[in-house]
Amino acid sequence: MMPGPDLARAAEDLVGTRFRLHGRHPEHGLDCLGVLAAALRAIGRSGDLPTDYAWRNANPDRAVHMAGRWGFVAVEGAAMPGDVILLRMGAAALHFVIAVSGGAFVHAHAGQRRVLRTPVMPEGEIVQHWRLAPDIHAASNV
Template sequence: MAERRGRDLGARAFVRARRLVGARFRPQGYDPAIGLDCVGLVWAAYAAAGRRLVRPRDYPLRGWSRERIAQALAASGFAPVEGARRVGDVALIALAAGQFHLGLMGQTTFVHAHAGLRRVIETPVDQALSDAVFWRLGLD
């Protein structure tokens, strides 16, 4: 039963993330009306799906270690995914220059706040996600 609730919550969060496509990009942004960054998108999508999360604050665009990001995800109730990924899982992607990026996974697409395009977008799952670490929200 708990696994089903978790799957439903993740699916709802992904649907909510898709509704945010087109929202403006804003560093440290967590309000869809003002702008979102990748962290804000994940937190806003889960909040809209019915689950408020502890949101990290004052994080840099670059310079956090993978361990520190993992701690922030764990503090919000996420755990690393073992096995196949599911809709609503959060992808943690290591980018160049010590930058990490988050987004929500669908079956074949990925929703994320794209800094270069300055908005939230939905893209097909591609090779960039092959090295991603996936996280899933646990249930209390």
């Protein structure tokens, strides 16, 4: 199992899903963290991510702290398919994007009211760059 490419494909399968703040299920709508949750569930990983956050939230500490619990490790360098990047969008908003094939990114866009695949990363300051660690338990069951 290649967790990064699998996560990227699962994220791409969500393109076109409608936007919904705090949304966690494709049939009801997703926000940017909901895209990550749904993609993780699709590849058999825990997709139970928090919904108790404000629309405007400039503090990344909670996400950084929880990333290890979600199975991610911090990395540097170019984004690879399946990498998750946390962006600061302006002064008071954080936004998760998932790198996919062809150098593109999948993310929930509130203004467009849907999950998009964009050819470049949305503009913003990179706060953190994570890569999904291999699932040791799944590998031992093969």
